[in-house]
Amino acid sequence: MSILTLDSVCKRFGSTEIIRDVSLAIEPGEKHAIIGPNGAGKSTLFHLISGRYNVSSGAIDFKGEAIQNLPPYEIARRGLARSFQVTNIFHRMSVFENIRCALLWSEGYRYSFWRLLGKQTALNARAHDMLEQIGLADKADLPSGELAYAQQRALELGIAVASGAELIMLDEPVAGMSNSEAENAVALIRRITEGKTLIMVEHDMNIVFDIADRISVLVYGEIIATDKPEHIRSNTRVQEAYLGEVPNDA
Amino acid sequence: MNEVFIFATLNGLVTGLLLFMLASGLTLIFSMMGVLNFAHASFYMLGAYIAYTVSGYIGFWGGLLIAPLLVGALGAGVERYGLRRVHSYGHVAELIFTFGLAFLIEELVQFFWGRDTKNYQTPELLDFALFTLFGQEFSAYRGFMIAISLGIFAALYVVLTRSRVGIIIQASISHPHTVANLGHNVPFIFMCVFGAGTALAGVAGVIAGPVLTTFPGMAVVLGSIVYIIVVIGGLGSLPGAFIASLLVGLLQSYAIAADAGMPELLEWLGVSFERSHPLNDLWTLKLPQIAPVLPYLLLILVLIFKPTGLMGNREE
Amino acid sequence: MKKHLLLWAAYALVLVLLPSLFSSVLGISILNQMTIWILFALSYNMMLGQGGMLSFGHAVYFGLGGFMSVHALNLIADEVLVFSITLIPLVGGVFGLLAALFIGSFSTRKAGTVFAMISLGIGELIVASSLIFVDFFGGEAGVSGDRTYGPAFFGIEFLQDSEVYYLGAFWLFVATLLMYLFTQTPAGRMANAVRDNPERAEFIGYSTRRVRFITFCAAGMFAGVAGGLFAINYEFITEENLNALTSGRVLLMAYIGGLGFFIGPIIGAVILTLMNSLLSNYSEMWMLYLGILFLLTVMFLPKGFAGFIMMHRAAWNNGKMGSLVLPYCLTALPAGLFLTAFIGMVELSHADELLHFLSMDLANDSAFSWFVLAMLAAIGAGGVKLARPRLAAAWEHANAAAQEAKS
Ligand SMILES: Nc1ncnc2c1ncn2[C@@H]1O[C@H](COP(=O)(O)OP(=O)(O)O)[C@@H](O)[C@H]1O
Numbered sequence: 001m002s003i004l005t006l007d008s009v010c011k012r013f014g015s016t017e018i019i020r021d022v023s024l025a026i027e028p029g030e031k032h033a034i035i036g037p038n039g040a041g042k043s044t045l046f047h048l049i050s051g052r053y054n055v056s057s058g059a060i061d062f063k064g065e066a067i068q069n070l071p072p073y074e075i076a077r078r079g080l081a082r083s084f085q086v087t088n089i090f091h092r093m094s095v096f097e098n099i100r101c102a103l104l105w106s107e108g109y110r111y112s113f114w115r116l117l118g119k120q121t122a123l124n125a126r127a128h129d130m131l132e133q134i135g136l137a138d139k140a141d142l143p144s145g146e147l148a149y150a151q152q153r154a155l156e157l158g159i160a161v162a163s164g165a166e167l168i169m170l171d172e173p174v175a176g177m178s179n180s181e182a183e184n185a186v187a188l189i190r191r192i193t194e195g196k197t198l199i200m201v202e203h204d205m206n207i208v209f210d211i212a213d214r215i216s217v218l219v220y221g222e223i224i225a226t227d228k229p230e231h232i233r234s235n236t237r238v239q240e241a242y243l244g245e246v247p248n249d250a
Numbered sequence: 251m252n253e254v255f256i257f258a259t260l261n262g263l264v265t266g267l268l269l270f271m272l273a274s275g276l277t278l279i280f281s282m283m284g285v286l287n288f289a290h291a292s293f294y295m296l297g298a299y300i301a302y303t304v305s306g307y308i309g310f311w312g313g314l315l316i317a318p319l320l321v322g323a324l325g326a327g328v329e330r331y332g333l334r335r336v337h338s339y340g341h342v343a344e345l346i347f348t349f350g351l352a353f354l355i356e357e358l359v360q361f362f363w364g365r366d367t368k369n370y371q372t373p374e375l376l377d378f379a380l381f382t383l384f385g386q387e388f389s390a391y392r393g394f395m396i397a398i399s400l401g402i403f404a405a406l407y408v409v410l411t412r413s414r415v416g417i418i419i420q421a422s423i424s425h426p427h428t429v430a431n432l433g434h435n436v437p438f439i440f441m442c443v444f445g446a447g448t449a450l451a452g453v454a455g456v457i458a459g460p461v462l463t464t465f466p467g468m469a470v471v472l473g474s475i476v477y478i479i480v481v482i483g484g485l486g487s488l489p490g491a492f493i494a495s496l497l498v499g500l501l502q503s504y505a506i507a508a509d510a511g512m513p514e515l516l517e518w519l520g521v522s523f524e525r526s527h528p529l530n531d532l533w534t535l536k537l538p539q540i541a542p543v544l545p546y547l548l549l550i551l552v553l554i555f556k557p558t559g560l561m562g563n564r565e566e
Numbered sequence: 567m568k569k570h571l572l573l574w575a576a577y578a579l580v581l582v583l584l585p586s587l588f589s590s591v592l593g594i595s596i597l598n599q600m601t602i603w604i605l606f607a608l609s610y611n612m613m614l615g616q617g618g619m620l621s622f623g624h625a626v627y628f629g630l631g632g633f634m635s636v637h638a639l640n641l642i643a644d645e646v647l648v649f650s651i652t653l654i655p656l657v658g659g660v661f662g663l664l665a666a667l668f669i670g671s672f673s674t675r676k677a678g679t680v681f682a683m684i685s686l687g688i689g690e691l692i693v694a695s696s697l698i699f700v701d702f703f704g705g706e707a708g709v710s711g712d713r714t715y716g717p718a719f720f721g722i723e724f725l726q727d728s729e730v731y732y733l734g735a736f737w738l739f740v741a742t743l744l745m746y747l748f749t750q751t752p753a754g755r756m757a758n759a760v761r762d763n764p765e766r767a768e769f770i771g772y773s774t775r776r777v778r779f780i781t782f783c784a785a786g787m788f789a790g791v792a793g794g795l796f797a798i799n800y801e802f803i804t805e806e807n808l809n810a811l812t813s814g815r816v817l818l819m820a821y822i823g824g825l826g827f828f829i830g831p832i833i834g835a836v837i838l839t840l841m842n843s844l845l846s847n848y849s850e851m852w853m854l855y856l857g858i859l860f861l862l863t864v865m866f867l868p869k870g871f872a873g874f875i876m877m878h879r880a881a882w883n884n885g886k887m888g889s890l891v892l893p894y895c896l897t898a899l900p901a902g903l904f905l906t907a908f909i910g911m912v913e914l915s916h917a918d919e920l921l922h923f924l925s926m927d928l929a930n931d932s933a934f935s936w937f938v939l940a941m942l943a944a945i946g947a948g949g950v951k952l953a954r955p956r957l958a959a960a961w962e963h964a965n966a967a968a969q970e971a972k973s
């Protein structure tokens with residue numbers, strides 16, 4: 001059974017239809033990439049799935065439960081975590097606190113105001129471990145707003161994957177990183193999503209073809225193809241609509 | 251009954267239009283700069299005081315001309331040398347800055363003009379009854395207040411919809427960021443809008459001073475109601491501010507005029523009550539008593555059921 | 567951990583020793599005011615500094631807590647209730663909490679301007695109702711009580727202000743500790759997260775409304791405790807204690823002290839209480855000075871006094887503080903001169919008789935008096951202008967050194 005299914009999802013802003021009748025099924029453990037030109041609606045699709053926007057029509061099921069139009073926190077609690085294309089961190093809090101906060105709900109701390117964080121050894125160890133993995137261990141106590149751009153991107157990724165959600169959605173996780181930084185990030189993504197489901201928006205075709213089991217191509221709010229990477233590469237509609245543009249786009 | 255109703259309506263209209271004169275400036279400033287100017291009513295008070303002083307030399311009409319200009323210049327100065335600096339610290343700091351400014355202006359007014367009420371009078375020219383209805387007079391000055399408010403709105407409307415400047419301002423209301431990208435000198439526009447908005451508040455002060463009395467508390471009296479109006483109407487919406495101003499003006503005016511309350515209600519319901527009950531105050535409540543509370547109740551209700559206000563659509 | 571314990575011990579010690587240092591009647595009275603305002607300002611900081619909710623109506627919880635406490639005092643006096651008045655702050659806390667539970671249930675949906683306006687509206691609503699419900703609020707005159715009834719607390723009957731001080735200091739210490747510990751819990755930390763970035767907080771599983779609500783209730787409760795202390799100290803309370811003036815004052819304290827820092831509001835409350843008690847005796851103009859101080863703080867020290875102190879961390883870590891002392895003094899001296907002359911001019915303008923100032927006799931109508939003050943001000947301003955480049959250079963130097971040491 002699919003872990004996530006979209007059924008005829010539409011999204012309109014005013015009279016413009018940004019997402020048109022998108023249907024998609026993601027299998028458990030699958031690594032799925034969504035590609036498409038800028039403005040195609042990839043981020044909007046992520047927002048619909050993760051609860052930032054309400055759908056105009058259509059249904060979204062996660063683990064057999066309808067999640068469309070639920071508030072983001074309800075969806076996150078069901079085991080869906082995401083990162084943002086535009087860095088979206090807790091800028092006045094330290095790097096360590098950013099990661100620890102991302103862990104709180106999944107570790108069962110809820111809204112407790114009777115437990116001191118300093119005493120939660122297991123939690124703190126997990127947060128430190130995550131910092132090691134994203135390469136920010138030496139910046140743990142710095143306010144996250146003072147990090148360099150690439151480091152903030154790493155933190156963005158860290159917040160998304162820290163909770164160990166079953167389904168992880170990453171919106172252009174390596175955009176703006178240097179080659180070596182991107183390599184590290186990809187390795188991290190691979191490691192962290194081992195055995196989990198991943199949906200990723202990415203422009204770098206090498207990374208996409210490297211990671212993805214399947215690829216969906218989104219153009220003007222419509223999915224024009226969903227298939228294995230090698231088939232996407234040879235799909236003529238995709239080449240016409242999208243791959244031909246890659247050099248200009250990147 | 252009829253006469254009470256008509257006069258309550260007229261008075262509500264006068265108040266409502268006066269409120270809108272403040273609310274429109276506040277809305278313009280908010281739309282462009284994202285700041286709810288807490289000191290807006292203080293500029294209204296400055297308008298009244300400056301006009302009072304000026305009219306001592308050259309009469310009411312001179313004051314009506316000069317005071318708003320001075321207030322507008324002051325407002326522009328505050329924007330240029332104060333607010334602009336604080337802008338970079340974020341919205342909370344801006345809100346707190348204007349809050350502190352309101353506090354300071356009240357102190358400054360007491361410093362320059364003292365704590366007592368000023369004998370600021372309506373001009374002799376308008377010292378007659380415009381018409382008499384059911385034996386009650388409606389003063390020409392109130393008619394003048396309605397006329398000048400409407401005149402200003404007409405002018406504002408024309409400027410906003412017909413002139414180049416107006417179109418830029420309108421664009422900034424709906425798309426604040428795009429305007430900067432189009433290469434307009436946004437800081438300068440900000441300064442002018444702030445100046446114009448405060449000048450409008452100044453006009454309101456000049457014409458309200460003689461009827462609502464000119465004293466150091468006049469900003470506080472009107473201030474919180476005006477902030478509430480722009481929120482009820484929907485932050486950043488001029489039509490919303492207009493509707494909310496009239497709504498609040500009329501609501502208060504009717505409540506004051508109404509000679510009814512809990513006793514009548516309870517009687518009507520057939521409930522008799524004990525005078526010495528601990529909630530005695532509640533059972534004997536009259537509508538005129540709760541008139542000052544109505545705008546706040548309205549605000550809370552609106553914000554609970556439609557957080558963006560009556561006509562607002564901008565989420566924060 | 568050790569370091570923390572030491573700090574808390576020092577805090578307790580200072581609270582215990584203060585009355586011995588300032589044992590005059592005025593001294594004790596000011597200390598009593600400080601305990602109230604520090605506690606109130608800390609609770610305000612919980613709301614704005616920790617939780618990001620700008621409230622213009624925080625006095626509601628303080629005032630309601632205070633009113634209920636005075637009524638409780640009266641019930642104790644009438645022997646309807648039998649408990650020691652040392653527990654009155656709990657009464658205040660409970661009712662502050664109840665009010666916050668109710669109001670927070672609908673007002674914490676949003677932060678920002680909407681929240682600020684709701685808080686303003688509720689504040690005005692309660693003030694207006696206080697004039698309607700005269701039985702409960704006592705109208706303009708307020709309600710008064712007497713703290714000397716009820717069972718004595720180990721023989722103490724709170725006839726003396728100094729006894730009241732220790733009671734207040736005890737509750738202040740407990741409340742400060744609890745508020746600090748709250749910042750170290752999951753709910754407290756998420757309050758910071760929601761303040762920084764409400765959107766992202768929702769994507770890591772937290773309802774921002776719920777997080778705000780918890781902070782809001784905690785802040786309301788501690789404000790109520792402060793109201794209880796107020797009731798014990800003054801033995802009366804009026805509508806003024808829940809109106810916008812009081813709300814504005816606590817905002818001022820927290821902001822001037824520094825919102826981002828736990829000790830900020832303590833500094834702010836101390837400064838403003840001192841100004842209030844001392845300056846108001848000397849000058850009718852003190853509110854004007856306060857307004858100017860506030861605006862200058864917002865403009866030039868956005869993080870308040872605590873933030874200003876913290877700015878020196880880098881220099882301190884590198885032992886460069888010494889190099890800043892002289893430039894600071896060289897700037898502060900003329901600045902002080904300017905300030906003095908400015909205050910002289912303000913006072914002189916409203917002096918009915920001769921103004922004795924800086925051992926000069928100044929007269930309102932004497933051009934010479936004005937000239938002297940203007941000259942002093944000009945010299946001060948000029949001095950600041952001369953000293954500033956040097957200060958800037960020294961600052962640069964101290965911080966540059968800090969950066970070197972880091973990398
Ligand atoms: N809140 C919104 N209101 C109106 N239009 C929007 C909104 N969000 C996105 N859009 C529009 O939807 C389109 C798709 O945007 P987006 O999903 O960010 O594209 P992508 O991520 O594929 O580059 C764009 O044309 C954008 O202008």
Ligand SMILES: [Mg+2]
Binds near residue numbers: 043044085
């Ligand atoms: Mg995108």
